[in-house]
Amino acid sequence: MKRRPVLPGLKLTLGFTLFYVALIVALPVAALLFKAASLGPAEYWAIVSSPRAVASYRVTVLSALGATVFNLVFGLALAWVLTRYRFPGRRILDAVVDLPFALPTAVAGIALTALFAPSGWFGAPLAELGIKVAYTPLGIMVAMTFTSLPFIVRTVQPVLEDLDPTLEEAALSLGASDSAIFARVVLPLLAPALLAGVSLSFARSLGEFGAIIFIAGNQPMSTEITALLAFIRLEEYDYQAAAAIASVLLITAFAMLAITNILQARALRYTRKG
Amino acid sequence: MSGSSNASSHRPPRIGESPLVRRALIIGVLVVSAFVIAAPLAVIAVQAFSKGVETYLAAITHPDTLHAIGMTLVTALIAVPINTLFGIASAWAITKFDFPGRRLLLVVIEIPFSISPIVAGVAYLFVYGLQGLFGEWLSAHDVKVLFALPGIVLASLFVTAPFVARELIPLMQAQGRDLEEAAASLGASGLRTFFSVTLPNIRWALLYGVVLCNARVMGEFGAVSVVSGNIRGQTNTLPLHVELLYHDYQTAGAFAAASILAGLAVVTLFVKVALERRGAGRRNRPAFVAEPAGISKETP
Numbered sequence: 168m169k170r171r172p173v174l175p176g177l178k179l180t181l182g183f184t185l186f187y188v189a190l191i192v193a194l195p196v197a198a199l200l201f202k203a204a205s206l207g208p209a210e211y212w213a214i215v216s217s218p219r220a221v222a223s224y225r226v227t228v229l230s231a232l233g234a235t236v237f238n239l240v241f242g243l244a245l246a247w248v249l250t251r252y253r254f255p256g257r258r259i260l261d262a263v264v265d266l267p268f269a270l271p272t273a274v275a276g277i278a279l280t281a282l283f284a285p286s287g288w289f290g291a292p293l294a295e296l297g298i299k300v301a302y303t304p305l306g307i308m309v310a311m312t313f314t315s316l317p318f319i320v321r322t323v324q325p326v327l328e329d330l331d332p333t334l335e336e337a338a339l340s341l342g343a344s345d346s347a348i349f350a351r352v353v354l355p356l357l358a359p360a361l362l363a364g365v366s367l368s369f370a371r372s373l374g375e376f377g378a379i380i381f382i383a384g385n386q387p388m389s390t391e392i393t394a395l396l397a398f399i400r401l402e403e404y405d406y407q408a409a410a411a412i413a414s415v416l417l418i419t420a421f422a423m424l425a426i427t428n429i430l431q432a433r434a435l436r437y438t439r440k441g
Numbered sequence: 442m443s444g445s446s447n448a449s450s451h452r453p454p455r456i457g458e459s460p461l462v463r464r465a466l467i468i469g470v471l472v473v474s475a476f477v478i479a480a481p482l483a484v485i486a487v488q489a490f491s492k493g494v495e496t497y498l499a500a501i502t503h504p505d506t507l508h509a510i511g512m513t514l515v516t517a518l519i520a521v522p523i524n525t526l527f528g529i530a531s532a533w534a535i536t537k538f539d540f541p542g543r544r545l546l547l548v549v550i551e552i553p554f555s556i557s558p559i560v561a562g563v564a565y566l567f568v569y570g571l572q573g574l575f576g577e578w579l580s581a582h583d584v585k586v587l588f589a590l591p592g593i594v595l596a597s598l599f600v601t602a603p604f605v606a607r608e609l610i611p612l613m614q615a616q617g618r619d620l621e622e623a624a625a626s627l628g629a630s631g632l633r634t635f636f637s638v639t640l641p642n643i644r645w646a647l648l649y650g651v652v653l654c655n656a657r658v659m660g661e662f663g664a665v666s667v668v669s670g671n672i673r674g675q676t677n678t679l680p681l682h683v684e685l686l687y688h689d690y691q692t693a694g695a696f697a698a699a700s701i702l703a704g705l706a707v708v709t710l711f712v713k714v715a716l717e718r719r720g721a722g723r724r725n726r727p728a729f730v731a732e733p734a735g736i737s738k739e740t741p
Contacts, residue, residue, distance in 0.1 A: 173622050174537050175631035181534040187527050188549055191598050195564035198574050202567045241473055248470045262714045263478050269706035271660025273680040274699040277687050278481035281488055336453040345456040374557025377662035394559040406572045413563040424555040
């Protein structure tokens with residue numbers, strides 16, 4: 168089908184879009200990569216593989232994994248309850264799921280710290296059990312869990328809503344138990360969306376800063392996340408190290424973006440076919 | 442549930458409907474939600490008023506706090522309209538025309554969502570800072586970008602660049618071009634076509650994007666904290682002011698300032714739900730639009 172481009176405004180809108188994207192998005196990203204590249208391979212490697220940097224990757228990745236696993240289970244349960252059941256307060260629950268996206272991260276950070284500090288509402292009873300959350304890697308996990316909570320709920324919810332009821336009906340009529348149907352019929356159908364949500368949630372946790380720095384102890388080698396290390400290098404006027412460490416986060420983010428895009432394209436294809 | 446036409450007389454049997462499972466799941470989810478979502482909100486209110494209403498009022502009317510509120514409002518007043526314009530322009534270009542590289546442009550627009558705010562701040566430093574690309578030129582001409590309002594605005598622009606665009610692009614893609622082409626062929630100008638044909642169809646989605654963009658601009662912390670310099674009473678936005686008070690051990694004051702931002706978040710959620718009832722914020726949209734509805738259909 169041939170179309171005559173009769174609509175006006177291509178030059179103006181595309182020109183503005185390209186100019187803006189170049190100035191606001193591409194230029195800073197390129198400047199950062201350029202700065203990091205100007206270090207030279209040996210020096211770059213020395214900075215990004217220093218024990219303190221490696222310790223920061225370790226605590227960041229492990230905490231993000233923990234937070235993502237929690238959100239995988241809780242997010243799936245939340246999405247399930249929101250789509251399958253009707254109960255008083257359901258609409259409010261559906262709305263407040265997005266609170267972690269709406270609440271500024273610094274506010275979330277001080278609120279979570281107040282809750283989990285040794286004298287806090289949750290911190291005090293946990294301390295009696297001998298569990299310290301605030302100022303430990305567990306605190307980092309709590310902050311990451313909060314800030315990435317909506318991702319899995321919101322990727323799984325639409326798929327659950329569109330799930331064909333006849334599949335479950337058929338399986339039930341054949342005598343399968345609820346748990347067997349969930350594990351062997353429903354879960355495989357949700358898997359692409361779950362995976363996409365997991366990668367979004369994990370990526371967000373890797374880059375989170377505001378909520379974490381209040382509740383983490385920010386001790387080098389143990390509770391210092393990678394984003395904070397980049398920030399600290401900057402405050403020490405060590406711009407080279409800041410650029411190198413920030414570039415590690417940037418490259419990781421691009422890798423996660425690529426993975427997420429592939430997973431989401433798959434999830435979309437899957438639901439369309441279904 | 443889509444497609445269930447209130448036919449409660451005939452509902453196919455589904456799993457998880459036994460009262461025990463149902464009750465356990467609902468109660469379990471509500472309890473965890475109370476811990477994870479409600480408690481942080483409650484603790485802000487309790488802490489903010491922990492020293493009484495007078496201390497609270499004194500904290501939020503303190504000159505430094507008022508100045509931080511002013512900085513936040515000014516930043517939003519500049520950044521939100523610019524990103525709204527960008528969202529409309531990019532959506533118009535991407536959905537009303539075919540050009541090579543459209544998909545790449547979509548991916549690039551989404552980039553700020555996946556980048557850590559700290560990385561964004563550091564990146565801006567290497568453009569406008571003394572160590573950066575334009576640093577020497579800027580300081581030679583005595584232009585202050587970093588550690589001043591322009592830097593805060595630029596960082597906010599970066600972080601929220603995709604907000605309006607990602608609401609509009611899938612919607613305008615789905616709506617097609619027929620109406621606009623009809624208007625244009627009848628002699629309407631580009632602006633007239635946009636305002637009387639396109640805008641009425643996208644207004645709720647546009648407002649939705651603007652509201653979310655505004656919430657993020659006002660709440661942005663990481664990127665802004667790198668480029669602002671954090672000078673009390675000068676370059677502090679409200680989230681930065683919260684941090685400053687908190688580290689000064691003025692906990693009640695920090696939570697008082699935080700309560701304003703928490704209030705903003707709650708209002709944002711209300712507006713969001715109201716707009717979703719009007720069809721904005723497509724519930725079927727994945728959080729990141731890798732493949733907006735329609736594009737793939739055109740190029741199978």
